[in-house]
Amino acid sequence: MILDTELTNPLLQWVLHKENRDKFGNIMPNHHTQGSPLGFRYLHNPSPDLLASGFPYSEVRDIADTMLEHYDLYLDSEIEPNYGYLISYSEEGHEVHPHRDANYYGDGPDPTQREYKPKYWIGDVLHCRLNVLISKPEKGGNPIINKLEHGIQENEPWLCISGAHTHSTTKVEGSKPRILLSLGYFIPTAIVEAKGWFVRDTER
Ligand SMILES: [Fe+2]
Numbered sequence: 001m002i003l004d005t006e007l008t009n010p011l012l013q014w015v016l017h018k019e020n021r022d023k024f025g026n027i028m029p030n031h032h033t034q035g036s037p038l039g040f041r042y043l044h045n046p047s048p049d050l051l052a053s054g055f056p057y058s059e060v061r062d063i064a065d066t067m068l069e070h071y072d073l074y075l076d077s078e079i080e081p082n083y084g085y086l087i088s089y090s091e092e093g094h095e096v097h098p099h100r101d102a103n104y105y106g107d108g109p110d111p112t113q114r115e116y117k118p119k120y121w122i123g124d125v126l127h128c129r130l131n132v133l134i135s136k137p138e139k140g141g142n143p144i145i146n147k148l149e150h151g152i153q154e155n156e157p158w159l160c161i162s163g164a165h166t167h168s169t170t171k172v173e174g175s176k177p178r179i180l181l182s183l184g185y186f187i188p189t190a191i192v193e194a195k196g197w198f199v200r201d202t203e204r
Pocket of ligand 1: 031099100101162167
Protein backbone atom coordinates (compact mmCIF):
# COMPACT_ATOMS: atom_id res chain seq x y z
CA MET A 1 0.00 0.00 0.00
CA ILE A 2 1.15 3.53 -0.78
CA LEU A 3 -0.54 6.38 1.07
CA ASP A 4 -2.14 9.03 -1.12
CA THR A 5 -0.02 12.20 -1.19
CA GLU A 6 -3.26 14.13 -0.66
CA LEU A 7 -3.35 12.52 2.76
CA THR A 8 0.31 13.11 3.67
CA ASN A 9 1.06 16.42 1.94
CA PRO A 10 -0.43 18.75 4.62
CA LEU A 11 1.81 17.09 7.22
CA LEU A 12 4.84 17.15 4.92
CA GLN A 13 4.37 20.87 4.26
CA TRP A 14 3.99 21.58 7.98
CA VAL A 15 7.28 19.77 8.77
CA LEU A 16 9.14 21.33 5.84
CA HIS A 17 8.25 24.77 7.21
CA LYS A 18 11.43 25.56 9.16
CA GLU A 19 9.67 27.90 11.55
CA ASN A 20 7.53 24.96 12.78
CA ARG A 21 10.59 22.76 13.24
CA ASP A 22 12.44 25.47 15.15
CA LYS A 23 9.46 26.15 17.37
CA PHE A 24 8.17 22.64 18.11
CA GLY A 25 11.02 20.20 17.41
CA ASN A 26 13.12 18.65 20.16
CA ILE A 27 16.52 17.05 19.77
CA MET A 28 16.09 13.30 20.28
CA PRO A 29 19.31 12.03 21.83
CA ASN A 30 18.52 8.30 22.16
CA HIS A 31 19.27 5.42 19.83
CA HIS A 32 21.16 7.40 17.22
CA THR A 33 24.61 6.34 16.06
CA GLN A 34 25.04 9.57 14.12
CA GLY A 35 23.13 12.82 13.87
CA SER A 36 20.36 13.56 16.38
CA PRO A 37 17.08 14.08 14.56
CA LEU A 38 14.44 16.58 15.54
CA GLY A 39 11.54 14.85 17.24
CA PHE A 40 7.92 15.81 17.73
CA ARG A 41 6.28 13.59 20.36
CA TYR A 42 2.70 13.06 21.57
CA LEU A 43 1.18 14.25 18.32
CA HIS A 44 -1.94 12.17 19.04
CA ASN A 45 -2.69 14.67 21.78
CA PRO A 46 -3.73 18.02 20.24
CA SER A 47 -1.97 20.99 21.80
CA PRO A 48 -3.29 24.55 21.44
CA ASP A 49 0.09 25.82 20.20
CA LEU A 50 0.34 23.15 17.51
CA LEU A 51 -3.27 23.75 16.47
CA ALA A 52 -2.54 27.46 16.15
CA SER A 53 0.43 26.64 13.90
CA GLY A 54 -1.89 24.78 11.54
CA PHE A 55 -0.71 21.28 12.46
CA PRO A 56 -2.93 18.92 10.42
CA TYR A 57 -4.35 16.78 13.24
CA SER A 58 -7.34 15.53 11.26
CA GLU A 59 -5.11 14.34 8.40
CA VAL A 60 -2.85 12.52 10.88
CA ARG A 61 -5.97 10.84 12.29
CA ASP A 62 -6.95 9.83 8.73
CA ILE A 63 -3.45 8.43 8.08
CA ALA A 64 -3.65 6.49 11.37
CA ASP A 65 -7.07 5.04 10.52
CA THR A 66 -5.87 4.06 7.03
CA MET A 67 -2.82 2.28 8.43
CA LEU A 68 -4.72 0.56 11.29
CA GLU A 69 -7.25 -0.74 8.78
CA HIS A 70 -4.46 -1.90 6.49
CA TYR A 71 -2.97 -4.00 9.31
CA ASP A 72 -6.42 -5.11 10.48
CA LEU A 73 -6.05 -3.49 13.91
CA TYR A 74 -8.78 -1.81 15.97
CA LEU A 75 -9.16 1.90 15.23
CA ASP A 76 -9.22 2.54 18.97
CA SER A 77 -6.05 0.53 19.68
CA GLU A 78 -4.23 1.82 22.78
CA ILE A 79 -1.70 4.50 21.89
CA GLU A 80 1.63 3.82 23.56
CA PRO A 81 2.40 6.50 26.15
CA ASN A 82 6.19 7.02 25.95
CA TYR A 83 6.31 8.66 22.53
CA GLY A 84 2.80 8.21 21.15
CA TYR A 85 2.47 9.51 17.64
CA LEU A 86 5.79 11.02 16.67
CA ILE A 87 7.61 12.63 13.81
CA SER A 88 11.34 12.30 13.36
CA TYR A 89 13.06 14.74 11.01
CA SER A 90 16.66 14.02 10.06
CA GLU A 91 19.24 14.95 7.50
CA GLU A 92 22.31 13.54 5.78
CA GLY A 93 24.47 11.40 8.05
CA HIS A 94 21.74 10.34 10.49
CA GLU A 95 21.31 6.69 11.40
CA VAL A 96 19.55 4.85 14.21
CA HIS A 97 21.51 2.16 16.04
CA PRO A 98 19.96 -1.25 16.79
CA HIS A 99 17.60 -1.19 19.79
CA ARG A 100 14.17 -2.23 21.05
CA ASP A 101 11.45 -0.05 22.55
CA ALA A 102 9.77 -0.49 25.93
CA ASN A 103 6.54 -2.46 26.27
CA TYR A 104 5.50 -0.47 29.36
CA TYR A 105 5.35 3.11 30.64
CA GLY A 106 9.11 3.70 30.78
CA ASP A 107 9.79 7.37 30.04
CA GLY A 108 6.44 8.99 29.37
CA PRO A 109 5.70 12.59 30.35
CA ASP A 110 4.34 11.81 33.84
CA PRO A 111 7.22 10.68 36.13
CA THR A 112 4.76 9.33 38.73
CA GLN A 113 3.47 6.76 36.25
CA ARG A 114 6.84 5.42 35.22
CA GLU A 115 7.50 1.73 35.75
CA TYR A 116 10.88 0.08 36.07
CA LYS A 117 11.16 -3.28 34.33
CA PRO A 118 13.99 -5.39 32.99
CA LYS A 119 15.23 -4.49 29.52
CA TYR A 120 13.30 -6.40 26.84
CA TRP A 121 10.46 -7.17 29.28
CA ILE A 122 7.37 -8.47 27.49
CA GLY A 123 3.98 -8.53 29.20
CA ASP A 124 0.39 -8.42 28.02
CA VAL A 125 1.04 -5.81 25.34
CA LEU A 126 3.70 -5.25 22.72
CA HIS A 127 4.94 -1.90 21.52
CA CYS A 128 4.10 -1.83 17.79
CA ARG A 129 4.79 1.08 15.48
CA LEU A 130 3.04 1.83 12.21
CA ASN A 131 5.62 3.80 10.27
CA VAL A 132 5.80 5.72 7.05
CA LEU A 133 8.43 7.98 5.45
CA ILE A 134 6.52 10.99 4.14
CA SER A 135 9.88 12.19 2.81
CA LYS A 136 12.39 9.56 1.78
CA PRO A 137 16.03 10.55 1.33
CA GLU A 138 17.73 10.15 -2.02
CA LYS A 139 19.57 7.23 -0.49
CA GLY A 140 19.41 5.38 2.82
CA GLY A 141 17.04 5.86 5.75
CA ASN A 142 15.62 2.37 5.26
CA PRO A 143 14.40 0.36 8.25
CA ILE A 144 16.39 -2.68 9.35
CA ILE A 145 14.30 -5.08 11.44
CA ASN A 146 15.82 -8.27 12.85
CA LYS A 147 18.89 -7.61 10.68
CA LEU A 148 16.82 -7.47 7.49
CA GLU A 149 16.82 -4.22 5.48
CA HIS A 150 13.46 -3.23 4.00
CA GLY A 151 13.68 -1.20 0.80
CA ILE A 152 10.54 0.85 1.31
CA GLN A 153 9.21 3.61 -0.91
CA GLU A 154 8.10 7.08 0.07
CA ASN A 155 4.62 6.90 1.61
CA GLU A 156 4.78 3.10 1.84
CA PRO A 157 3.91 2.06 5.43
CA TRP A 158 5.69 -0.67 7.31
CA LEU A 159 5.02 -2.31 10.64
CA CYS A 160 7.67 -2.68 13.32
CA ILE A 161 7.05 -4.77 16.44
CA SER A 162 9.49 -2.42 18.09
CA GLY A 163 9.13 -3.89 21.58
CA ALA A 164 10.18 -7.34 20.41
CA HIS A 165 12.28 -6.94 17.28
CA THR A 166 15.63 -5.19 17.18
CA HIS A 167 15.45 -2.29 14.75
CA SER A 168 17.73 0.35 13.27
CA THR A 169 18.14 2.30 10.02
CA THR A 170 20.61 2.71 7.19
CA LYS A 171 22.39 6.07 6.97
CA VAL A 172 20.63 9.03 5.36
CA GLU A 173 22.45 10.25 2.25
CA GLY A 174 21.84 13.25 0.01
CA SER A 175 20.19 16.61 0.58
CA LYS A 176 16.55 15.45 0.86
CA PRO A 177 15.50 15.01 4.51
CA ARG A 178 14.11 11.86 6.05
CA ILE A 179 10.73 12.53 7.62
CA LEU A 180 9.24 9.64 9.54
CA LEU A 181 5.70 9.54 10.87
CA SER A 182 5.60 6.81 13.51
CA LEU A 183 2.36 5.83 15.23
CA GLY A 184 2.96 3.86 18.42
CA TYR A 185 0.46 1.41 19.89
CA PHE A 186 0.36 -1.11 22.71
CA ILE A 187 -1.24 -4.11 21.00
CA PRO A 188 -2.20 -7.16 23.08
CA THR A 189 0.62 -9.70 22.80
CA ALA A 190 -1.94 -12.40 22.05
CA ILE A 191 -3.14 -10.49 18.98
CA VAL A 192 0.41 -9.89 17.71
CA GLU A 193 1.12 -13.61 18.15
CA ALA A 194 -2.16 -14.64 16.48
CA LYS A 195 -1.22 -12.53 13.45
CA GLY A 196 2.13 -14.31 13.27
CA TRP A 197 4.04 -11.05 13.73
CA PHE A 198 5.85 -12.35 16.80
CA VAL A 199 6.69 -15.86 17.99
CA ARG A 200 7.11 -15.76 21.75
CA ASP A 201 8.85 -19.07 22.36
CA THR A 202 11.70 -18.56 19.97
CA GLU A 203 12.19 -14.83 20.50
CA ARG A 204 11.95 -14.35 24.22
FE1 LIG B 1 12.69 2.34 18.35
